[in-house]
Amino acid sequence: MLTDELLLAIPELKELMEKGKETINKLIRTQRQLLREGREPTDEEIAKGMDITPKRVREIKKISQIPLSLETPIGKEEDSFLGDFIEDVEATAPPDAASFSMLQDQIRKVLHTLDDRERKVIQYRFVIYA
Structure with missing residues (x-):
């Protein structure tokens, strides 16, 4: 081919x-x-x-x-x-982008199970914007 x-x-x-x-x-x-x-x-x-x-x-x-x-x-x-x-070395590979997106969704779901104080502590500690 x-x-x-x-x-x-x-x-x-x-x-x-x-x-x-x-x-x-x-x-x-x-x-x-x-x-x-x-x-x-x-x-x-x-x-x-x-x-x-x-x-x-x-x-x-x-x-x-x-x-x-x-x-x-x-x-x-x-x-x-x-x-x-020509390879774009700066671009994120589609499988990596999909994995990252799924991981973000999972983190958001877990954060919403916590109370406000716990959620803020985790977000500040790990710099998570949910």
């Missing part, structure tokens, strides 16, 4: 992206170093400084300027988007 294949490819994509960033950063450093000579360096000069071909320099420059949207369609049917496969 396409989703499974994409999930398996994510670590490889991350590695490729890191290598790509390193290459782009190296190109930028080389270009800046050559700019210190007082003029815009040619692709051939950059290539020589990076030990790659001028054609590869042009490819890297072109790729580094193409913005990639999270709305980029993925797959033949284009029913999935790149953003669908």
